[in-house]
Amino acid sequence: MKLGEIVRERRKALSLTQEQLADCLGVSAPAVHKWEKGTTYPDITTLPALARVLRTDLNTLLSFQEDLTDEEIARFAGELDRMVTQEGYEAAFQHAMDQIHQYPTCEKLIYTTIFYLDGARFLHGVPNPDAYTDRLIPFYESMSQSQTPEIRDAALTMCISYHRNRKDFAQAEELIQSILSSTIDKEEQLAILYTQQEKYEQALPLWERRILHSATHIQTALMNLMDIALKEGRDEDAQSCAQVYEQVSGLLHMTQWTPYIARLQLATLKKDRTGCLEVLSKVLPALTQPWEPQKSPIYRTLNGGDVTAIAQQLRSRILDDLEHSKEFAFFRGSPEYEQLRLLLEGEG
Numbered sequence: 001m002k003l004g005e006i007v008r009e010r011r012k013a014l015s016l017t018q019e020q021l022a023d024c025l026g027v028s029a030p031a032v033h034k035w036e037k038g039t040t041y042p043d044i045t046t047l048p049a050l051a052r053v054l055r056t057d058l059n060t061l062l063s064f065q066e067d068l069t070d071e072e073i074a075r076f077a078g079e080l081d082r083m084v085t086q087e088g089y090e091a092a093f094q095h096a097m098d099q100i101h102q103y104p105t106c107e108k109l110i111y112t113t114i115f116y117l118d119g120a121r122f123l124h125g126v127p128n129p130d131a132y133t134d135r136l137i138p139f140y141e142s143m144s145q146s147q148t149p150e151i152r153d154a155a156l157t158m159c160i161s162y163h164r165n166r167k168d169f170a171q172a173e174e175l176i177q178s179i180l181s182s183t184i185d186k187e188e189q190l191a192i193l194y195t196q197q198e199k200y201e202q203a204l205p206l207w208e209r210r211i212l213h214s215a216t217h218i219q220t221a222l223m224n225l226m227d228i229a230l231k232e233g234r235d236e237d238a239q240s241c242a243q244v245y246e247q248v249s250g251l252l253h254m255t256q257w258t259p260y261i262a263r264l265q266l267a268t269l270k271k272d273r274t275g276c277l278e279v280l281s282k283v284l285p286a287l288t289q290p291w292e293p294q295k296s297p298i299y300r301t302l303n304g305g306d307v308t309a310i311a312q313q314l315r316s317r318i319l320d321d322l323e324h325s326k327e328f329a330f331f332r333g334s335p336e337y338e339q340l341r342l343l344l345e346g347e348g
Contacts (some may be wrong), residue, residue: 257286288314
């Protein structure tokens with residue numbers, strides 16, 4: 001139930017007119033009318049008095065749990081994805097802001113929507129994606145105060161990244177130091193418990209997800225080690241990091257295209273046309289292949305559908321970057337570039 005509906009129901013239950021409620025709060029009757037219509041919201045300083053006059057509490061007054069279910073939020077995220085493809089990112093962004101304005105305390109909606117919008121601007125190749133950063137970061141700052149650990153930690157990580165990228169290192173370090181640490185790994189404890197209870201249907205997804213998360217952490221570390229080695233002129237070490245990245249991805253049965261990511265990054269940073277041709281001729285076809293984790297002995301419960309969809313979008317992004325981005329300017333027009341185009345045309 002929305003705040004305006006709660007105000008209207010409580011006011012009528014107490015046999016108060018809008019004018020009487022307004023007089024009690026020292027506001028105008030039109031202001032109360034707008035609250036109930038949902039076009040505006042009470043000032044935060046008015047909320048305690050409003051709750052007292054309506055003989056309720058702030059938790060009830062701000063109770064938006066019934067606004068959107070998890071299923072409705074998932075459908076809305078899918079709707080945003082379709083809008084980005086069909087109407088453009090800006091239209092989807094504005095639609096998302098309208099929805100958040102309508103349900104301003106639905107934390108799950110805000111979390112899902114903001115993280116989608118953040119990733120979509122890069123995945124869909126939105127022109128000047130950094131223009132949206134300042135519009136997204138206030139939501140992360142707000143969510144970093146969440147009482148839900150998963151939401152708080154994810155948002156806090158994004159805030160740290162934001163300040164780090166702006167080279168505001170003092171603020172980034174302050175946020176890092178504010179992280180609440182715990183020596184207890186809740187997910188691992190649950191996975192062990194379910195395994196001991198022989199509740200394998202509950203244990204398997206936890207263990208499988210931990211493999212993927214661990215692989216991601218290892219890959220991130222290797223990419224950064226590779227970048228540092230390259231900047232320090234240690235080309236052989238950079239190449240070794242890329243090779244280990246490929247080996248880890250293969251051993252942990254990641255997607256067919258994942259093993260090539262570090263090598264592609266390395267070839268691009270070194271402006272190695274031959275290396276780019278070699279990697280792209282493998283990674284682009286691999287991105288068209290569905291990921292079927294159930295065929296692996298490691299992953300029995302995971303669904304690769306979402307990853308397959310992401311792969312398709314990533315392939316489109318790489319092809320677009322090859323044609324337009326500064327990153328691949330050294331590659332365009334070269335014999336290797338023309339050879340790659342011929343290979344892609346042959347696939348078509």
